[in-house]
Amino acid sequence: MTTQLHPKLDNGINDYPEVKDFAGGTLQCLCDSNKVEVKIGAQTLHNHACGCSKCWKPEGATFSLVAVVPRENVEVISNEDKLAIVDETTAIQRHFCTECNAHMFGRIENKDHAFYGLDFVHTELSEDKGWSAPQFAAFVSSIIETGTPTSEMDGIRKKLNDLGLPTYDVLSPALMDVIAAKTAELNDTLQK
Numbered sequence: 001m002t003t004q005l006h007p008k009l010d011n012g013i014n015d016y017p018e019v020k021d022f023a024g025g026t027l028q029c030l031c032d033s034n035k036v037e038v039k040i041g042a043q044t045l046h047n048h049a050c051g052c053s054k055c056w057k058p059e060g061a062t063f064s065l066v067a068v069v070p071r072e073n074v075e076v077i078s079n080e081d082k083l084a085i086v087d088e089t090t091a092i093q094r095h096f097c098t099e100c101n102a103h104m105f106g107r108i109e110n111k112d113h114a115f116y117g118l119d120f121v122h123t124e125l126s127e128d129k130g131w132s133a134p135q136f137a138a139f140v141s142s143i144i145e146t147g148t149p150t151s152e153m154d155g156i157r158k159k160l161n162d163l164g165l166p167t168y169d170v171l172s173p174a175l176m177d178v179i180a181a182k183t184a185e186l187n188d189t190l191q192k
């Protein structure tokens with residue numbers, strides 16, 4: 001069986017006509033009615049395919065597509081009562097719809113975390129066009145943990161690279177630098 005990366009990646013990155021000065025839009029959960037709606041008041045950053053076991057993926061997908069946006073730009077505007085947190089012990093607390101299971105936003109509450117202040121969102125849940133396009137693939141080797149045979153990894157990395165998405169087994173170098181700089185700041189060893 002051919003592994004599906006993600007419905008928005010399998011046929012090329014055509015669904016992401018990134019628009020300059022795009023100012024955000026609304027995410028909707030997958031319920032037929034009484035949808036949870038989340039207003040995002042800014043363009044997203046660092047959109048990427050993520051192979052980790054915790055990020056929400058649509059049915060049949062091996063990767064999620066996830067981006068970040070400042071938390072002050074994220075507001076639940078409808079049916080907030082349907083939301084719950086997947087696991088309060090994880091660094092990213094993922095707020096999901098308890099009826100359709102879509103993750104509406106992931107929030108970091110630990111102020112010492114390098115990404116504190118940024119919420120994680122899946123812009124495929126929005127009908128608005130102009131969101132930032134995926135730039136890289138992260139946690140690629142992690143897909144083995146959720147059942148992808150190791151024999152498929154070369155092919156999957158090739159597919160991602162052919163789409164223009166460099167593959168990493170953690171995050172991109174730019175984001176890993178942010179994490180390391182935060183650690184250095186906390187250790188008082190950060191040189192500017």
Ligand SMILES: N[C@@H](CCC(=O)N[C@@H](CSCO)C(=O)NCC(=O)O)C(=O)O
Binds near residue numbers: 050052092093145
């Ligand atoms: N192999 C593990 C990796 C999990 C992991 O570290 N995930 C990252 C990426 S999430 C968005 O890119 C992370 O920061 N996790 C913190 C959290 O999930 O709270 C696996 O696959 O589970």
